[in-house]
Amino acid sequence: MNRFLGFVKKEFLHIFRDYRTLFILFGIPAAQILIFGYAVSTDIKNAGVAFLDLSKDEVTRMLTNKITSSGFFRNNGNLLNYNEIDEVFKKGKTKAVIVFEENFGKNLGSEGKASLSIIADGSEPNTATLVVNYTMAIINDFNREYSGTPARGSIIIQPEVKMYFNPEMKSHFMFVPGVITLILILICALMTSVTITREKEFGTMEVLLVSPLRPIQIILGKVMPYFILSFINVLLILALSWFVFGLPVKGSMVLLLAECMLYILMSLTLGILISTVSKSMQQAIFISLIGLMLPTILLSGFIFPIENMPKIYDYVSMIMPPRYFILIIKNIMIKGTGLAYIWKETLILIVMTIVFVALSVRKFKIRLE
Amino acid sequence: MMSIIESSEIFKSFGKTKALNDISFSVDESEIFGFIGPDGAGKTTLFRIITTLLLPDEGCMKVFGKDSVKDYREIRKNIGYMPGRFSLYQDLTVEENLNFYATVFGTTVRENYDLISDIYSHIEPFRKRLAGQLSGGMKQKLALSCALIHKPGLLVLDEPTTGVDAVSRSEFWEMLSKLRRHKITILVSTPYMDEAMRCDKVALIQEGRILAIDTPARIRDGFTRKLFTVKSSSKYKLLNVLRKFPDTLTAYPFGDSVHVTFVNDKINDTFNSFLEKEGINDAVTGESEAGIEDRFLELMERDDK
Numbered sequence: 001m002n003r004f005l006g007f008v009k010k011e012f013l014h015i016f017r018d019y020r021t022l023f024i025l026f027g028i029p030a031a032q033i034l035i036f037g038y039a040v041s042t043d044i045k046n047a048g049v050a051f052l053d054l055s056k057d058e059v060t061r062m063l064t065n066k067i068t069s070s071g072f073f074r075n076n077g078n079l080l081n082y083n084e085i086d087e088v089f090k091k092g093k094t095k096a097v098i099v100f101e102e103n104f105g106k107n108l109g110s111e112g113k114a115s116l117s118i119i120a121d122g123s124e125p126n127t128a129t130l131v132v133n134y135t136m137a138i139i140n141d142f143n144r145e146y147s148g149t150p151a152r153g154s155i156i157i158q159p160e161v162k163m164y165f166n167p168e169m170k171s172h173f174m175f176v177p178g179v180i181t182l183i184l185i186l187i188c189a190l191m192t193s194v195t196i197t198r199e200k201e202f203g204t205m206e207v208l209l210v211s212p213l214r215p216i217q218i219i220l221g222k223v224m225p226y227f228i229l230s231f232i233n234v235l236l237i238l239a240l241s242w243f244v245f246g247l248p249v250k251g252s253m254v255l256l257l258a259e260c261m262l263y264i265l266m267s268l269t270l271g272i273l274i275s276t277v278s279k280s281m282q283q284a285i286f287i288s289l290i291g292l293m294l295p296t297i298l299l300s301g302f303i304f305p306i307e308n309m310p311k312i313y314d315y316v317s318m319i320m321p322p323r324y325f326i327l328i329i330k331n332i333m334i335k336g337t338g339l340a341y342i343w344k345e346t347l348i349l350i351v352m353t354i355v356f357v358a359l360s361v362r363k364f365k366i367r368l369e
Numbered sequence: 370m371m372s373i374i375e376s377s378e379i380f381k382s383f384g385k386t387k388a389l390n391d392i393s394f395s396v397d398e399s400e401i402f403g404f405i406g407p408d409g410a411g412k413t414t415l416f417r418i419i420t421t422l423l424l425p426d427e428g429c430m431k432v433f434g435k436d437s438v439k440d441y442r443e444i445r446k447n448i449g450y451m452p453g454r455f456s457l458y459q460d461l462t463v464e465e466n467l468n469f470y471a472t473v474f475g476t477t478v479r480e481n482y483d484l485i486s487d488i489y490s491h492i493e494p495f496r497k498r499l500a501g502q503l504s505g506g507m508k509q510k511l512a513l514s515c516a517l518i519h520k521p522g523l524l525v526l527d528e529p530t531t532g533v534d535a536v537s538r539s540e541f542w543e544m545l546s547k548l549r550r551h552k553i554t555i556l557v558s559t560p561y562m563d564e565a566m567r568c569d570k571v572a573l574i575q576e577g578r579i580l581a582i583d584t585p586a587r588i589r590d591g592f593t594r595k596l597f598t599v600k601s602s603s604k605y606k607l608l609n610v611l612r613k614f615p616d617t618l619t620a621y622p623f624g625d626s627v628h629v630t631f632v633n634d635k636i637n638d639t640f641n642s643f644l645e646k647e648g649i650n651d652a653v654t655g656e657s658e659a660g661i662e663d664r665f666l667e668l669m670e671r672d673d674k
Contacts, residue, residue, distance in 0.1 A: 006472030010461065017460045203456035207515075210420045210450040211473050212442075366441070368422045 007221030036175040048076035048094040057105035096120040176241045177329040178302035185267040192271030193284040215364040230264045250336030269356035276363040296322045373554040379428035388414040390577040403568030404558040411577040412558040449521035459501030474519030485514045506537030526557040542567045562662040580668040592659035595634040598626040600653045610647040
């Protein structure tokens with residue numbers, strides 16, 4: 001036991017002495033959360049719109065006010081003619097221009113319909129789609145208010161869409177679980193695989209092997225410090241998403257943390273497995289980054305829904321641990337479900353961990369060949 | 370007396386390269402046993418088999434009477450190993466390294482301090498310094514302290530003096546001699562032939578084969594020819610000229626002179642005129658006692674033929 005503790009102490013010394021490791025361990029997760037949370041946001045907030053009002057009546061003023069006071073849009077000025085549209089888009093600050101036809105209010109009063117165009121900046125397709133959708137929603141809303149009760153003789157069915165669990169469609173809800181999933185597997189697998197291959201590369205493994213330390217002691221000694229640090233990391237990420245984005249944990253905190261521990265352990269053992277097959281640090285980094293990062297981002301359902309993928313990718317993603325963890329963490333954090341709904345995924349992760357440990361201990365070379 | 374290492378007919382190849390070819394020898398307790406040979410002779414491979422890090426293709430290696438393949442765990446408990454390149458943790462301090470190896474081997478620095486005090490006292494003033502920032506000689510002393518901290522029965526040192534200055538090398542050998550009284554058997558390899566005389570027994574090894582095993586004195590005495598030294602200001606030219614001389618058997622550069630042997634063990638009358646004809650006018654010739662290097666070169670030469 002003393003041997004083991006001595007080993008763990010040595011690992012901690014390595015970590016704390018190397019500021020780069022510490023930075024990777026704590027700096028990158030925080031940065032990732034903030035970057036994904038803010039920059040990759042799919043919400044609209046204060047997008048610039050300009051108006052070309054050819055009618056200038058009371059109705060257009062009301063509609064303009066409604067759009068600009070929604071909080072999604074900021075009035076970027078009123079244009080005088082069509083030629084200015086091109087100019088205003090080129091400046092880049094304006095995402096859409098709304099054009100009211102001549103006699104907009106009059107037409108609406110007399111004929112019961114009037115038209116306006118929404119011209120969006122198509123160079124950013126995602127934003128454009130969002131801007132258009134949001135504007136349409138506001139206009140529909142306005143329609144309903146303006147006409148008051150449904151027109152005589154016709155019943156208009158007005159669907160009201162509500163996003164369950166995430167009524168405001170906040171993208172942080174999507175990203176925070178994804179980022180936790182991505183970061184934990186990356187950091188844990190990368191760190192452990194690098195620290196073990198480093199011993200091989202610097203020749204210290206040779207001395208460790210010619211010592212009474214057993215493979216399992218070396219492996220656990222390597223895993224233990226990173227397990228503790230990664231767990232602190234999880235707490236950090238959760239605290240950050242709570243304070244910065246106000247993301248709540250709806251389900252049981254204890255369950256969430258327990259699942260995180262399981263996932264960390266799984267990732268660490270995966271890292272050890274990587275180290276047993278790679279000969280140099282470079283190789284270990286390569287396998288960890290390319291082999292884990294891309295599939296985690298693309299195939300885990302983090303960004304692209306698995307249901308929409310071709311069947312073959314669905315099967316491939318089944319061997320990806322992040323796929324299961326992302327389900328677990330979303331269930332607990334956003335839906336607030338208990339273990340009853342996620343026991344299958346949990347079981348899969350446990351089995352994976354056991355398989356990885358068994359393989360690592362078996363593949364761990366007690367000699368140099 | 371019991372043999373600490375008993376190697377019988379060890380073979381080892383890496384792909385097509387034969388690293389070790391029929392290696393047999395035995396090392397007695399408290400002996401300093403040296404393997405002398407050039408780079409690539411197979412010393413490191415052999416030491417890795419002894420330390421159970423590699424498996425032999427054929428043959429049997431017994432350490433402390435235990436089989437190196439089957440009972441590797443028993444052997445590892447009692448071995449102190451210092452690999453060829455510095456392999457301590459460069460980002461840990463001197464003290465942390467030593468403490469780490471002590472705990473890994475289930476002991477404490479205090480417990481075996483008397484064993485390493487001779488060596489460790491040199492670097493103790495720097496105990497808070499990172500191992501990576503030590504000089505070559507100090508790194509070597511630290512590595513030796515770490516290998517010794519658990520009082521191993523066998524100390525395996527792979528080229529411990531390579532890349533270390535002459536003074537530190539000589540100090541290092543002093544330390545090894547002192548370890549003998551703690552009943553520690555020492556297996557050491559070196560490419561420097563002048564270090565052979567410091568061992569109790571040496572094995573000359575080349576291209577995976579042992580050329581000779583004996584005490585250094587007896588190996589040296591195996592040199593039967595008469596040895597002459599020739600000096601000149603233009604040494605390189607001299608060497609070439611000597612090798613051209615028809616009666617020359619061997620000519621090797623040694624320090625500031627060239628060691629030469631001749632067919633009839635005497636200097637021929639035509640020798641001086643030959644040198645002068647080839648443009649060497651300041652040659653000084655003398656006789657010399659053969660050293661172990663001379664014998665080793667002779668053995669290597671014979672092996673090549």
